[in-house]
Amino acid sequence: MNSLENKVVWVTGAGRGIGKAIAVAFGKEKTMLALSSRTANEIKSVSESINKNGGTACPFPCDVSSEADMNSTVKKIEKTLGDVNILVNNAGVARFMPLVETSMDDWDRMININLKGAFLCTKAVLPTMIEQKEGHIVNIVSVAGIQPFPNASGYCASKYGMMGLSAVTREEAREHNVKVTAILPGAVDTPIWNNIEGDFDHSKMMLPEDIAQTVILACKQPKKTLIEDIIIRPITGNL
Ligand code: NAP
Numbered sequence: 001m002n003s004l005e006n007k008v009v010w011v012t013g014a015g016r017g018i019g020k021a022i023a024v025a026f027g028k029e030k031t032m033l034a035l036s037s038r039t040a041n042e043i044k045s046v047s048e049s050i051n052k053n054g055g056t057a058c059p060f061p062c063d064v065s066s067e068a069d070m071n072s073t074v075k076k077i078e079k080t081l082g083d084v085n086i087l088v089n090n091a092g093v094a095r096f097m098p099l100v101e102t103s104m105d106d107w108d109r110m111i112n113i114n115l116k117g118a119f120l121c122t123k124a125v126l127p128t129m130i131e132q133k134e135g136h137i138v139n140i141v142s143v144a145g146i147q148p149f150p151n152a153s154g155y156c157a158s159k160y161g162m163m164g165l166s167a168v169t170r171e172e173a174r175e176h177n178v179k180v181t182a183i184l185p186g187a188v189d190t191p192i193w194n195n196i197e198g199d200f201d202h203s204k205m206m207l208p209e210d211i212a213q214t215v216i217l218a219c220k221q222p223k224k225t226l227i228e229d230i231i232i233r234p235i236t237g238n239l
Contacts, residue, residue, distance in 0.1 A: 001220040004029040010077060010084045011035055012064050012121060013091030015042030017190030018140060021208035022088055025216050027055030034077040034084070036060050037091065056081075064091045064117030074124040083132065084125045086219055089118035089162075090140040096196050099153040107154045114158035115165065122169055126178070135178040138215055139166045143186045143233060170228065179226045181218040185211050186233035204236045 009026045013019035014035035020042075023035050027050035035043040035057055043059035050057040058080055062073040077084060092114045095106045122137055129135025144152055145159035163182060170180035187193075189205035211232065218227040 002222060004031050004086075004216075004219060006030065006032060007085040008032045008034065008077070008081045008083060009086040009088065010060075010074075010121070010125070011088040011090060012117065013037055013140075014046055015039050017192060018185070018188055018208045018211050019088070019090040020046050021212040022090060022140075022215050023057065024050060025209070025212035026086075027053065027057060029216065030055065031086075032081045033057035034060050034081055036062050036064070036073065038063050064089075064121055065112040067120055070120040070124045074121075078128075083128045085129075085134065086136045086138065087121055087125050088138045088140065088215060089121055091117055092140070092158075092192075094152075094155050094192050094196060096149075096151045096155065096198070098151055102154055110154040110158045111161070114155070115161040118162055119165060122165070126169070126173065129178045130173070130176040133177045135173075136219055137166075137169060137173070137178070137180045138218060139180070139182045140211070140215075141166065141182045141184045143184050143231065143238070145182070145184055146231075147238075166229075170226075174226070177223075181227050182229045183211065183214055183218070184229065184231045186237070187239045200239050204234050204239055206232065206234050 009031045011019050011023045014023040015037035023046055035047055037043050040061040047057040047059045060073050062069040139162055141162045142159045144156045145163040166180055166182040187205040189202050214230050214232055
């Protein structure tokens, strides 16, 4: 397994849920962490807790769906920590409702944050990774990227799109020694479920830390080995 020490890692959506767990796990690997989300106080508090435990993390508040924000954020990260070696596209939102009740606003939010956000962050770091002939992009997709769920047209469309984006980026990047991994979790117990109507059994859900461990596993593979896709579900299957 490769060491991740001193790698510059950018995790989006790192203020809570899966992104926070991924940040904490990379903190334990002695990486240099850039943490992003729109809520500045959440990434500030995650950074402080990582730093208190011997890691290195800095908050970079931004909205992944804004191209201007992405370009300026990546410049700030490079200036503060150095070129990004690992990008984790994790920021995401979910709203579930029948297609006919899905407003333009709901649709745009999911496509712009989940799909366009991953595209913009990738575009901001990939040229440097290609130049350096080294890098890793990890996309936190969902089983909704390969399986249709009723009442999730916008969410599934954004996640199926992320699978396409991951696959094409991988094929363009592999000749430059840059890796792309798509992680497809089933239900994980995070605050994302607070805004989703329905009776879900949280005791059956995976923990954010379980997903963080799969990210670390993918990133620690030997130089010549690429884990392309990981599907990880609760033992009970879909909830
Ligand atoms: P969560 O607890 O709601 O956290 C989402 C994170 O993304 C927050 O830090 C949020 O911060 C950030 N975010 C949202 N919009 C953003 C934007 N425009 N710019 C920057 N950051 C933004 O969600 P989660 O469950 O951890 O989900 C994380 C990822 O895993 C998502 O892509 C989700 O689709 C995927 N996933 C989740 C599950 C699950 O069951 N939980 C399963 C499969 C896949 P702000 O709101 O402050 O910006």
